[in-house]
Amino acid sequence: MTARVITITSGKGGVGKTTVTANLGVALALHRQRVVVIDADVGLRNLDVMLGLENRIVYDLVDVIEGRCRLRQAMVRDKRLPELFLLPAAQTRDKSAVQPADMVHICNELREQHDFILIDSPAGIEQGFRYAAAPADAILVVTNPEIAAVRDADRVIGLLEAEERGPIRLIINRLRPELVRRGEMLSVADVVELLAIELIGVIPEDKEIISAANRGEPLAFSKDSSQAGTAFHDIARRLLGEHVPFTPLREPGVLQRLFGFARSGGDQT
């Protein structure tokens, strides 16, 4: 068994690449997959805090590349999920410290002993994006149903298609079903038609995402407690080859809208 390398990218910043990477890493590890998540955003590292692992970092990606430590020494094991490892980005360096060939070497070294390697790409279409995409067997493009994010996603898809990388799949993040119903937001069908690539997941806007980030505990840890958590697990299952139908997202109920606490009250099963 050799790992699949999947790069998560978007073009535009702030659409949720790091959140998606952290949650997919957790969801896949909960499905008993051996996962490494790599933070490729050298200089602006964040995957460590999303996963709550920031206090356990000793070495980073650039230390590995420049030979200051072995690959295994830089990998942080998640104590909650022994199958999940983080390879953190360097925080005090910039993207010129990493070459595409470095990422290919690192991934090749990891392939043997893992099932999935998820690479959290930096925003943009420059060097960072290039080295993050270099070792990918498949690409997940994250976008929001919003005009600037869709345009940038299209640009990234065009660049990846020109290089004939592996399959490219689309994740639509931060969808608000009530806005779509009123016609005030691009629908899933609109975005899929415009970008013309296959959809692999739709994640609703969810305020729980913020508290999850505050705590450093991705939502995917508690699978069914939120629509967004379920959406991440659905994507993980699709990556594992399961056929998971796309179910329409629920709108927040009247009570939930009136009383913000209703959501947490509904989760006590």
Added chain:
Amino acid sequence: MKGLKRLLGGEAEPPSGAIARERLRLVLAHDRTSISPALLETLKDEIIAVISKHVAIDANDVRVTFSQTARESRLVADIPLLNPRKRPASSE
């Protein structure tokens, strides 16, 4: 022009989601081909010039546009021919 028609017809403005979709359709077509609206105009003028040399066409009604299928963009030129023998429909 569409907006004007709606205004005259008393129809409400389309919801912003639909506006975003139509704006993106155009923006992406231009991004993907690197053909600017200005270049599109130039192409149109030159196409009219070339074809007019050989065939009578209705230059005012020539349309040069993008069409999108999946991730393929194509340039579509719609060029109405002038038919001197054409009679008004009412006389048929």
